Amino acid sequence: MSRLYVARNPRAAARSLDGEMMIMSGRDSTLFTLNRTATILWQSADGTTPLDEIVTRKICPEFEVETEVALRDAENLARELASHEIMQLSETPIETSTKRSPLAGDAR
Amino acid sequence: MPALTEREQLSVVIEVGGLAVRVNTTDPGFLSLLQDRYAGYVGGSDRASDQAEVEFDVELVQPGFGDPEADVSVKHRLGRWSLERGDFLAEWDPATRRGWIRQSSNPYSIDAVLRIVHTLLLANRGGLLLHSASAVRNGKAFLFAGVSGAGKTTIARLAPPDATLLTDEISYVRRQGNAYVAFGTPFTGEMAKLGENISAPVATLYLLAQGSENRIDTVAPGEAARSLLANVLFFAEDEELVQSVFHSVFEFVNRVPVSRLTFVPDARVWELIG
Numbered sequence: 001m002s003r004l005y006v007a008r009n010p011r012a013a014a015r016s017l018d019g020e021m022m023i024m025s026g027r028d029s030t031l032f033t034l035n036r037t038a039t040i041l042w043q044s045a046d047g048t049t050p051l052d053e054i055v056t057r058k059i060c061p062e063f064e065v066e067t068e069v070a071l072r073d074a075e076n077l078a079r080e081l082a083s084h085e086i087m088q089l090s091e092t093p094i095e096t097s098t099k100r101s102p103l104a105g106d107a108r
Numbered sequence: 109m110p111a112l113t114e115r116e117q118l119s120v121v122i123e124v125g126g127l128a129v130r131v132n133t134t135d136p137g138f139l140s141l142l143q144d145r146y147a148g149y150v151g152g153s154d155r156a157s158d159q160a161e162v163e164f165d166v167e168l169v170q171p172g173f174g175d176p177e178a179d180v181s182v183k184h185r186l187g188r189w190s191l192e193r194g195d196f197l198a199e200w201d202p203a204t205r206r207g208w209i210r211q212s213s214n215p216y217s218i219d220a221v222l223r224i225v226h227t228l229l230l231a232n233r234g235g236l237l238l239h240s241a242s243a244v245r246n247g248k249a250f251l252f253a254g255v256s257g258a259g260k261t262t263i264a265r266l267a268p269p270d271a272t273l274l275t276d277e278i279s280y281v282r283r284q285g286n287a288y289v290a291f292g293t294p295f296t297g298e299m300a301k302l303g304e305n306i307s308a309p310v311a312t313l314y315l316l317a318q319g320s321e322n323r324i325d326t327v328a329p330g331e332a333a334r335s336l337l338a339n340v341l342f343f344a345e346d347e348e349l350v351q352s353v354f355h356s357v358f359e360f361v362n363r364v365p366v367s368r369l370t371f372v373p374d375a376r377v378w379e380l381i382g
Binding site: 013026 | 328329330333334337342347350351354355358361362
């Protein structure tokens with residue numbers, strides 16, 4: 001089974017405020033407020049760490065959930081975020097731009 | 109004063125929030141209309157063109173040009189801004205700061221163009237146009253945000269004599285250092301009354317809610333940001349500027365207290381303000 005890689009779309013604007021991660025689609029200005037799992041996924045989506053590794057290393061230790069279930073949920077979540085063009089999804093590592101959006105991943 | 113010739117260019121400078129827009133026309137009637145409509149915001153027409161953020165040449169066309177209820181389209185193409193609604197077309201080149209507007213002789217079309225232009229000018233400066241009434245009291249500006257029907261006009265009408273109304277509809281906010289300053293605007297709502305052309309540091313933004321008592325409640329930062337984003341006036345289909353505006357909202361929320369103001373529609377609500 002091939003591995004999935006996820007990366008933040010630099011065209012999406014993201015800010016964390018008081019623990020809440022909010023992302024705005026650059027495409028249609030839709031605003032998303034991420035829950036804890038989605039926030040971990042977003043923050044870990046560097047394009048080079050496989051999704052299953054993010055799940056086992058970052059998500060499972062946070063929640064009492066089986067790896068298989070967590071991986072399925074994370075994959076669904078990643079596909080949903082990708083459908084809104086705020087995340088990129090690929091079966092190969094994703095090269096992310098070194099010129100980072102001034103907002104993307106800005107966690108204050 | 110020499111008689112106006114058909115080709116003589118007439119100008120008016122309309123300055124809102126410290127940002128000047130020069131409007132050129134050959135029609136004395138339209139010039140007069142603009143001077144009346146923007147009284148208090150009109151600067152000297154002898155002001156140099158290069159002091160204006162934008163300079164528009166207006167081409168007047170016959171009434172019935174188009175539908176003012178049509179959707180607004182604001183696009184950035186080949187380095188130029190293209191603004192379009194049923195009743196106007198406009199283009200503007202930020203590099204040369206020159207542009208043109210095609211509309212009939214009415215104050216509504218150019219008012220919409222000016223609102224859009226100011227959203228674009230502010231987007232790169234960390235400023236915002238907000239759906240909110242605003243007023244100055246005791247040297248501080250208070251903003252009252254809400255969607256249509258939330259009570260912006262009501263709270264503006266209830267303002268006591270010692271409060272100076274900046275706007276009953278569209279608040280103009282610019283960042284200055286680590287603070288924000290609200291300016292009066294000529295952009296009116298139901299009251300059709302121009303705000304006073306003054307400015308003051310923003311003390312609080314209130315999210316309006318009508319209820320059975322007058323009360324102020326704190327608002328969590330995330331909710332404040334979401335509410336503010338819902339009340340930002342912005343039209344451009346431009347990813348970079350959308351990001352700038354998004355960023356500006358969070359900067360604002362980090363620096364300006366945001367509370368919920370529940371009020372009954374009578375003047376006692378102003379006892380809580382200022």
